[in-house]
Amino acid sequence: MTAGDGVGGLLDEALQLCQRGLFKQAEAIYRRVIAIDAGAADGWNMLALVLHELGRHYEAWECSLQATRLRPQLPAYWLMRGNIAFSRLSYADAESGFSRAIELAPHYAEAHYRRALVHHRQHRIAESIAGYRSALRYAPDVAEIYFKLGEALYEANAWEDALRAYEAAFTRDPQNALPRGNALNLINSLQWASLPAFWQAEISRNFERLDVDKNRNVSVALRALKVKRGFRQLLATVSTPTQWDAAAQSVVMGDMLFLQLLRDTLIADAAFEVVLTRMRVMFLVDAGARSRAPLEFLVALALQCFNNEFVYAATAAELVQRAALLPELEAAVVAKVDLAPALERSLAVIAMYGPLHELPPVVAYAKVHSVTSPLSLLMRRTVQEPEIELTLRASIVADDAITDGVSLSVRGMYEEHPYPRWFSIDRPPPLTLRDWIDREAPTAAASFGFAAGARVLVAGCGSGHEAIELAAGLSDVQVLAVDLSLASLAYAQRMAADLGVSNIEFRQADILGLGVLTERFSMIYCNGVLHHLNDPAAGLRVLVQLLRPRGLLRLSLYSELARVCVTAARAEIQATGMPATAAAIGGFRQFVLRQKSDSVLAPLSGFLDFYSMSMCRDLMFHVQEHQMRLPQIASMLAESRLTLLGFANLAPEAIGAYLRAYPDDAPMTDCSNWDAFELQHPQTFAEMYQFWCGGSEAAC
Numbered sequence: 001m002t003a004g005d006g007v008g009g010l011l012d013e014a015l016q017l018c019q020r021g022l023f024k025q026a027e028a029i030y031r032r033v034i035a036i037d038a039g040a041a042d043g044w045n046m047l048a049l050v051l052h053e054l055g056r057h058y059e060a061w062e063c064s065l066q067a068t069r070l071r072p073q074l075p076a077y078w079l080m081r082g083n084i085a086f087s088r089l090s091y092a093d094a095e096s097g098f099s100r101a102i103e104l105a106p107h108y109a110e111a112h113y114r115r116a117l118v119h120h121r122q123h124r125i126a127e128s129i130a131g132y133r134s135a136l137r138y139a140p141d142v143a144e145i146y147f148k149l150g151e152a153l154y155e156a157n158a159w160e161d162a163l164r165a166y167e168a169a170f171t172r173d174p175q176n177a178l179p180r181g182n183a184l185n186l187i188n189s190l191q192w193a194s195l196p197a198f199w200q201a202e203i204s205r206n207f208e209r210l211d212v213d214k215n216r217n218v219s220v221a222l223r224a225l226k227v228k229r230g231f232r233q234l235l236a237t238v239s240t241p242t243q244w245d246a247a248a249q250s251v252v253m254g255d256m257l258f259l260q261l262l263r264d265t266l267i268a269d270a271a272f273e274v275v276l277t278r279m280r281v282m283f284l285v286d287a288g289a290r291s292r293a294p295l296e297f298l299v300a301l302a303l304q305c306f307n308n309e310f311v312y313a314a315t316a317a318e319l320v321q322r323a324a325l326l327p328e329l330e331a332a333v334v335a336k337v338d339l340a341p342a343l344e345r346s347l348a349v350i351a352m353y354g355p356l357h358e359l360p361p362v363v364a365y366a367k368v369h370s371v372t373s374p375l376s377l378l379m380r381r382t383v384q385e386p387e388i389e390l391t392l393r394a395s396i397v398a399d400d401a402i403t404d405g406v407s408l409s410v411r412g413m414y415e416e417h418p419y420p421r422w423f424s425i426d427r428p429p430p431l432t433l434r435d436w437i438d439r440e441a442p443t444a445a446a447s448f449g450f451a452a453g454a455r456v457l458v459a460g461c462g463s464g465h466e467a468i469e470l471a472a473g474l475s476d477v478q479v480l481a482v483d484l485s486l487a488s489l490a491y492a493q494r495m496a497a498d499l500g501v502s503n504i505e506f507r508q509a510d511i512l513g514l515g516v517l518t519e520r521f522s523m524i525y526c527n528g529v530l531h532h533l534n535d536p537a538a539g540l541r542v543l544v545q546l547l548r549p550r551g552l553l554r555l556s557l558y559s560e561l562a563r564v565c566v567t568a569a570r571a572e573i574q575a576t577g578m579p580a581t582a583a584a585i586g587g588f589r590q591f592v593l594r595q596k597s598d599s600v601l602a603p604l605s606g607f608l609d610f611y612s613m614s615m616c617r618d619l620m621f622h623v624q625e626h627q628m629r630l631p632q633i634a635s636m637l638a639e640s641r642l643t644l645l646g647f648a649n650l651a652p653e654a655i656g657a658y659l660r661a662y663p664d665d666a667p668m669t670d671c672s673n674w675d676a677f678e679l680q681h682p683q684t685f686a687e688m689y690q691f692w693c694g695g696s697e698a699a700c
């Protein structure tokens with residue numbers, strides 16, 4: 001056997017290991033190959049690939065240089081070289097690698113695509129659009145390329161073309177692997193006399209899926225409803241209390257999308273709130289209307305009221321009438337008879353005004369009677385699940401070490417009103433932490449040190465939405481999620497169990513006390529939390545100690561400039577000494593809804609948080625809120641020796657406008673530029689400053 005035969009066998013063996021994801025073992029074999037034959041270009045190229053997979057980009061780059069030196073005519077080697085440079089954020093090297101591959105093989109779709117991605121990352125949008133189009137010439141059926149083209153066209157404000165590209169992408173993506181968020185946001189932001197059929201269907205399809213967070217798409221779904229005739233008629237009566245068209249009502253009560261929205265989301269829309277509040281009164285006072293309505297609709301409306309924690313305005317007379325419905329129901333319960341259809345409807349109406357699990361006869365009834373659908377859904381969501389949470393709450397070990405005064409009062413608030421109010425998560429196929437960071441935080445990825453057995457900390461996880469979404473989306477990590485509030489943790493624990501997410505552990509703890517932990521974390525998420533501490537910088541210092549070397553921190557903090565309306569609301573609430581009770585929160589909401597459009601308070605009704613009792617309290621009645629400006633955040637990061645590695649969730653329009661104003665800041669991390677930009681565009685960070693940072697060595 002010759003040396004060449006031996007090398008061939010080793011290469012085959014290593015390739016099989018790579019195909020099984022066993023990169024460490026494959027690395028050892030490739031190293032043997034190049035020890036036997038230093039001129040084995042394939043050995044160098046494949047070693048580059050496995051090192052790249054292992055996140056050791058610098059070593060990978062050296063091997064890739066060697067491979068292209070040995071066989072400079074092979075386009076695939078240049079593609080590899082470009083890919084590695086791209087992961088190292090060396091955009092000039094990446095571009096020249098892909099360009100060389102294209103010179104050698106002009107029809108090389110992947111090289112065109114990858115070069116377009118480089119241009120896109122650098123926000124050279126016109127070049128990226130041209131590149132995606134070239135890639136599509138040679139690979140006309142790849143959904144992902146159409147998708148990226150759609151994203152680039154959106155950033156270029158070429159909305160119609162963007163929608164065409166998104167449509168081409170999604171029709172080729174039956175498994176829904178591509179995120180719909182931006183496309184649906186774009187649909188939502190445009191004016192439509194009638195929504196194109198494809199998008200109408202796409203919105204409905206999205207709501208039928210079990211792997212999407214339906215709450216994220218409420219506003220576009222409401223747009224889809226608003227262009228339908230029955231809804232148009234009902235909504236037209238919002239400002240004038242006129243008689244409702246019975247035909248329009250029966251159409252909306254049978255609309256599947258509307259039913260899903262009512263059951264599974266928070267309908268965050270002031271006009272719909274008026275319609276739903278009026279319908280609720282109608283079902284309460286008019287037994288005829290109640291008996292004509294499908295029980296399924298009454299249950300859906302009751303669930304919406306449960307979802308928003310009964311935030312809609314109710315008069316004292318309505319509450320008296322609700323109480324009047326109870327005796328008949330209680331009599332049936334005591335007599336242990338099944339509920340007649342009229343009583344089933346009464347039960348649904350009772351559930352529209354307050355929690356059923358606080359009504360002992362209903363709880364007793366739910367225990368002994370096997371209620372059938374759709375009432376069973378109402379019982380499960382509003383009686384059984386709250387009971388499970390109460391049990392879980394008692395089982396979570398309480399942390400006696402919470403002694404800080406602000407932490408205690410913040411905890412008290414979230415025990416009464418956990419945050420956020422959520423019902424589903426986005427659940428794309430899970431990724432390894434490394435691939436996830438590549439996708440979610442591309443500008444931070446090069447600074448990240450991958451390590452086996454990685455752990456993620458979610459500090460201040462609240463009711464667990466983001467923590468559970470993270471755990472479900474990561475295939476190779478354990479998540480530790482901590483919060484002050486047991487009620488929030490109990491909700492989170494129940495939801496994690498319901499969703500079958502098991503790589504997560506919930507603990508009660510104060511961030512300020514986390515210094516006692518001995519474990520270190522590859523990634524720490526702390527969103528919307530530090531600004532509720534007495535001293536946010538003190539909390540940050542604790543988190544930094546818990547970060548592994550080359551770990552990443554994802555923070556979100558309130559922007560002072562974006563929250564002018566919140567500041568005004570807080571001042572008003574403080575000046576009038578309003579307590580944070582349900583009655584006062586509900587009353588203040590109605591005051592806000594009555595404001596003229598030019599009032600400083602008017603934008604509050606544009607926040608999702610405005611539409612549930614607990615989130616509304618979080619928005620306007622918080623016991624402790626700091627707001628910041630970017631220079632202040634920059635000094636806080638510097639004090640903790642952290643480097644800003646990139647903002648997250650910026651709107652495509654903001655990216656485009658920023659780069660036009662500051663073309664020299666390609667990484668888009670200059671806080672003083674951003675501060676000046678924000679002064680001009682104060683709503684840029686309405687969803688908070690969301691950003692990635694890492695220890696100073698991370699930036700090397």
Ligand SMILES: C[S@@+](CC[C@H](N)C(=O)[O-])C[C@H]1O[C@@H](n2cnc3c(N)ncnc32)[C@H](O)[C@@H]1O
Nearest residue numbers: 414419460461462483484485510511527528529
């Ligand atoms: C607005 S909620 C954000 C929840 C979650 N991070 C999210 O974005 O959905 C703030 C959460 O931070 C928690 N929190 C505030 N101060 C904390 C502290 N010192 N230690 C731990 N958790 C804290 C609160 O209990 C609350 O659940």
